[in-house]
Amino acid sequence: MSMVKKNELYVYELSAPVLRSLxxxxxxxxxxxxxxPLRGANDDTESAYSSSNANNQVHSNHLHCNLCRLEFTDQKTRREHFKTTFHIFNVKRNLKGLSSVDEPELERILQQTNEVQTDEFSSGESSSNEDNGEEESEDSTEESMDIILEQTLEKELEDISLTSSEFTNASVISHLATRSSQIYFKSQLLSDSEVFxxxxxxFTQxxxxxxxxxxQAWNELEDQGISISAMFMMGGGHFAxxxxxxxxxxxxxxxxxQDESVQEQQVNFIEHKTFHRYTTRRKQGGSQSAMDNSKGKANSAGSSLRRYNEAALRVDINNLLKEWKPYLSKCQNxxxxxxxxxxxxxxxxIISQGKPDPRLKSFPFTxxxxxxxxxxxxxxxxxxxxIVPKPKPLPSAVTSTTAAKASSKRAQKLEERSxxxxxxxxxxxxxxxxLLDKGRAPLIIAYLRKNGIDVNFKLAPINHHVVAPTMLHYASQQGLKQMVIILLTTIKADPRVKNNLDRTPWDLAKTAQTRYSFQIARHLLGESFTDWDEAHVGEPLSREQVDELNKQEEDRENLAAQVAMRKELDDIKEKQKLEEEKHRLENVAKKGLGRVLDSSSVIREQNLNSLSDEQRRRLMREQRARAAEARMAARK
Known part of the structure; x- marks a missing residue:
């Protein structure tokens, strides 16, 4: 367990021990x-890491190579070592998950695995040296040696059955390759299993x-007050x-x-502002504009108010950003x-006149x-x-099969798509x-005409539409009463078509309202349109008759509901009477009959309840005074 205090970890005011230990x-x-990667082949990278870790990185300050396990007398010799074939070979092995070797082991590997290539290389170079000279021979030798090293690595990698995709990914070395939103630092103030x-x-780019x-530069500033950042949050009509x-x-x-930590109390807000507008319907989620875009524009009073508030909130934020523009131009983040x-x-x-601003970032947490x-x-x-746990390396089995899994998933998706x-x-x-489910009748008519499709065509595939083989069957089964009328009266669908179970669209209707749609269509089209009896459709009804039937049904339901409510109230009253009687009998058994209050005392008690506290106290004083006078008179 680390002994570092929370207050010492503010990144702009780190304590000296913490800063030195990073x-x-x-x-x-x-x-x-x-x-x-402090290699001679990459001087820019080496200088960058050397400057950043001049007092902290063991690799850049000490005269040794941890990878090759060698010690050096000076920096020049150490840098020359980074350019040697021996070190480069160990670097490549390390990147591909192999252990490093010493120089004798490297020579043995080269002799055993590449004897033939080395002989051919030597014989070929002996003839070319006569024409090109010693310097060109040395360059060719180095190139051939690189080829031999690569072949040796490939052979070893094949032996341990690792895929080439893993090595390509593993070749990425960076302090940013943390697979998280954080950069990690080791520290001697923490245990081996913890990091900062x-x-x-x-950070900027x-x-x-x-x-x-x-x-280190942040902590060297004498006046931290000149450095500022901005934070904005908005959502659900709230803005801060x-x-x-x-x-x-x-x-x-x-x-x-109690409700703030010490660190939160230390936060120094130069300016702060909050807004709230009613823009989201309660428990519905999403703004009114998002609802309009997905389901069409609503015309209710609440939706109009929410649209107005959305626009007003944007105006408020716009004005605030313009007011804070001098601050925003100086913000680091x-x-x-x-x-x-x-x-x-x-x-x-507002901030960058419509251009992408690298300072504008999202919060990397919820x-x-x-x-x-x-x-x-x-x-x-x-x-x-x-203070977080030290990242653990991913298992080799996982990394080696990542590409294979991805390719198999892509192949599976292609197969499903095909x-x-x-x-x-x-x-x-x-x-x-x-279109039927959405009730888009004009689009259905246009689609049928455009593609020359008959309204009674059989839905495909047939095995999926056995019960409802036509659009009229489907509309009747799903209870689409308005679409039933349109299919019959406007598009002239045939109500006599039967499915494999010898059932017409009328037979599939599950509700009375759907059956009324067939009867209204029969009334509108007349008896000459088709054989309605063969379609099993009931007697024709006009819309007025259907409305009357619906009203009668509604009245019956209301009457039944009232009767049920009245019966339930009677049952409740009877139950209450029984409970009161039972309670009275229990009190009589415990305390006796007691005294019966007259109606005047009950009225007086009700009147007391309607008085204020001061009036009640005054009345009680008068009653006590009268009682005292009565007692005095009785004594005389």
Missing amino acids: NLMVFDATLREVEP GVYKSL GSIKNPLSSI GAIVSHQRINVHGNTKK IFLRSRNSQDRKLFNE TTRPSIKELKRSWCELTYLK AKILSAEEKHTEHLLS
Whole structure:
């Protein structure tokens, strides 16, 4: 367990012991910790790592090579070693998950596995040396040696059955390859199983290349008050924004607040503001604009109010951003939590005139409802080093089969897609049934005319539509009463068509309302349209008759409901009487009959309940005075 205090881990004001102990960790794609690429072949990378870890990295400051297990007398010799074939071979082995070898072992491997190639190479070069000279021979020898090394590695990799995709991925070495939103640092202040984590979002595109130097530069500033960042959260009609100074507030000696930690109390907000507008219907989720885009524009009073509030909220945010524009131009980072691209576009238009701003970033963790308290919590989460478990390397079996699994999934998807190739009838069926479910009658008529399809055509595939083989069967079975009328009266579907079970569309109707649709169509089309008896359709009914039947049915239901309610109330009253009688008998058995209060006392008690406290006290005083007078008179 580490003994580091939470307050010492503020990334802009790290304590000296913590800052000195930080040691940047570098990983390959399999989360295996590797030596930083401080190679002579990459001077830029080496200089960057040397400057960032001048006092911390053992690899860059000590005169030895951990990979080859060699010691050196000076830096020049050490750098020359990084250019040798021996070191490069060990680096490649390390990247591909193989252990490093010493020089005798390297020579033995080369002699055993590449004797033939070496002989051919030597014989070929002996003739070319006569024409090209000694210098060209040395270059060719180096190239051939590289080829031999690669062949040796390939042979060893085949022996341990690893796929080439793993090596391609493992060749990526970086402090950013953490498979998380954080960069990790080792520290002697922590145990071997723990590391420090800091969010990548705190760094700019330039500073993240050398995070340790950036952290050191942040802590060297004499006046942290000149460094500021911005945070904005919006969602569900709530908005919270703040301009926060990197310099903390000194709260030493202040009373501790129960709902805030010490770190949250130290957050220094230069400006902060919250808005709230009613833009989301309660328990429905999503804004009114999102609802309009998905289901069409509603015309209710509530929807109009929500649309107005959405526009008003955007105006409020727009005005606030313009007011804070001098601050925003100086911010190092601008963190934004928004649920859609339109909100982010609003910030881009104000902050960077519509151009992408690299300072505009998302919160790398989950946040709750926008508020000032949530902004403080998020700032503390962003800017304090996290003590987290040290990342564990991924199992080789997992990494070696990743590409194979991905390719198999792609092949499976292609097979499923090819298996789903539909015939023309199946495509027509899917499209028409979709329009039927949505009640899009004009589109159905247009589609039938465009494709020359008969309204009574059999839905495909037949084995999936045995019970409802036609559109009229389907509409009747699904209870689409309005579409039943349109199919019969407008598109002239045949109600006599039967399915394999010898049932007409009328027979599939499950509700009275659906059957009324057939009877209305019979009334509108007349008896000459078709043989309605063969279609099993009931007697014709006009819409007025159907409305009357519906009204009668509704009256019957209301009457039945009233009777049931009245019966239930009678049962409740009877039950209450029985309980009161039982309770009275129990009281009589316990306390006796007692005294019977007259009606005047009951009325008096009711009147007392209607009085105020002061009136009740005054009345009680008068009653006590009268009682005292009565007692005095009785004594005389």
